Amino acid sequence: MSMTLTLAELGQLAAGLALVLCVFAIARAVLSVRQCAPARLVAARNAMFANLALLSAGAATLIHAFVISDFSVAYVAQNSNLELPLLYRFTAMWGAHEGSLLLWAWYLSLFTAAALWLHWREHPLSMPWIIATLAAIQAGFLAFILLLSNPFASLTPVPANGRDLNPLLQDPGLAFHPPVLYLGYVGFAVPFAFAIASLIRGQVGHEWVTAVRRWTLFARTALTSGIIFGGYWAYYELGWGGYWAWDPVENASLMPWLAGTALLHSMMVQEKRRMFRSWNVFLVVTTFLLTLLGTFLVRSGVLTSVHAFAVDPGRGAYMLGFLALAMTAGYGLIIWRATMLESEARLEGALSRETAILANSVLLLVVTAVVFIGTLFPLAVEVVTGQKLSVGAPYFNKVVAPVMVALLFLMGIGPSIPWRGMTSARFLRHFRLPFALAAAALAAGLGLGIRAPLTLLSIAGAVFAATAILTDMSLAVAARRRSGGVAWARAAGMVLSRSRRRFGGLIVHLGMVLIAVGMIGSGLFQSQATVEMRRGDSVEIAGHVITLRGIADIDMPNYQGRRATFSVAGDGRPLFELRPEKRFYPIRAMTTTEVALRPQAWGDLYAVMGDESADGRLIARLFWNPLVSWIWIGWAVVLAGAALSLTERTRMVGVCTRRPAPQARGVPAQ
């Protein structure tokens, strides 16, 4: 070996140093508490800042190796190719196991540094334990990366060309889905660390909840976006006409989303009403464990085959051990501190925000548990009895959909009920309009011949929630208009800027209703046809006449293929063309289909090219997917609402109002 280090070896060295620094930070942080030496904590903090610098350098060397096609790095040789376009050389960094875990660790170092930077002064007593927790998670991941899943490992002899990135991943969608999803996964590590710190200190009041509200909202929003991007990618890349298949890999990301959503809502009860302490620490630990489980499920290969897992048990065993350790620590601390987790306040009314949020938590956790069992039970049965069992979309749809419909109603009710409670007479009066319109939607559905109870209820639920949310918004604006004596537009602006959290939340709910409408439309009213056509043949689907015009060859540097051209007409007028493709990637010997997609407000036309027969006939699948675009629009609304809510700093409401002001007004608090 030569004396000069290659860049990739430097990257590996950086990751190794980062691991050493994490161990150092844990030791310093714990010692700073035991020896009452705050100076040691500064060293621990700085170690975590250095950790960010080192891992940034490490990640940069790996991306560099992809960009210059350095095939002496095994990971690059396995996932890139000289013909690969530049964009995909960047995204290939997280295109497979090793690189995506490095991305995980880099995110964690980034969030750790950000959390220490932002909260250093506010939470001095919790800080040692926050640092120790985050550094321990980081050490766990770095040790795994260096020992069992090394993206910097070298390859000799150096191949002339790489084995190419998986063609399914050669798509702009991949540029966004995994990194955004991981933002969400890793984001939950910060609330987890704060909760662990307050459990260790025995200070399980509302402070940790207040501190991490925005972290939780950020992580949950990123997770929402990651899941939606994944759905969008599956929709236009995989070519089966849908966006969610209840595949175990998808379920793995849904579980932390469900638990994280429950957490985000339940935390408000602790912040505003000093209740649900144990419930919240339970939820934050569970959410974080589910993000680890998600990484484990997707990255250990256990889902592809239990046997593959058994043949190469190193990675899987490590991840299971890590998960078990985190679980023991998290749940163990909760049990240890159980007596401190009693609520301070009492529940005063059955029809209150508190009970609505409790119901929301319970329903979301029921879905989480169903998805958990449905995903893992077949694996367990296979390991124990050797019997193979499938739990797929029909099961999940049947079990999860009713709960989701209930949540849709709850989403309309929850934000409109005040804390502490309201009388049932007032409740009925407040929800007069939503109930009336939901009933009207039900009647309209029956009139149009829809008979499935769940379909009817889901439509009524969407109408109910939308009405309730909009009523709430307009009441607030009207109140502001009257009290301020200003015009509508100005009153709306004032409400938006003064109650950002509340309005952000309402906007997010509205976005979720739009997503639900998109799912109801596309899930329950899709029409599709598998057709065999010659040139010039026409077929009708959902009011569109689709005619096959021709099939041509395509020849690109890294793939070859065939492209069909369909013309689409509606009401006798030509509208547009659809051009689905079928591609062959020679390096991996893989065939993929490129969907042709035409999104419209009321639905998408979607064409997939199948095989061609020797006598010139083409098999194609054509879909009419109603309202799919609403899911993507709803996501944008969710993002806007979350962004609005994120701009409001959480104030320590109760603390300030209960105590008399210690100082005269105008004197800076020093």
Next chain:
Amino acid sequence: MRLVLAFVLALTAAPLWAGRLVGEDPAEARVRAVATGLRCPVCQSENILDSHSGTAREMLELVREQVIEGRSDAQIMAFFRARYGDYVLLSPPSTGPGAVIWLVPVLLVIGGAGLALLLVYRLRGPGKDTPETHAQLTEARLEELEP
């Protein structure tokens, strides 16, 4: 404001409208419904309708034949279950280990409702003196207080 309200309401009722666009051969709709419940035995978690594999195509053709012959969904499912085992059913059978899968959601809903009721019962009672602050009031209550 009312216009906005009316507009968005019309939009949320969109599935009603979307539903009217569907017009499909009922036999083919049944073939699809049955096919989405059958797993392609040679693929990775795909149903036989979405899979491009030869096996899935043949199975789909068998489903179509049996639908045309007038056999019931249950009969067709039983036919494939006898041939390929429980693995082929994407919705697991409610006998054998699959029963757990169906029992768990029921228990969860009962347990969840029980837990919620227990919590409500245990936490119920007059509250300590925690005055409602301005920030805790909903906009709807603000409207009442500041007419």
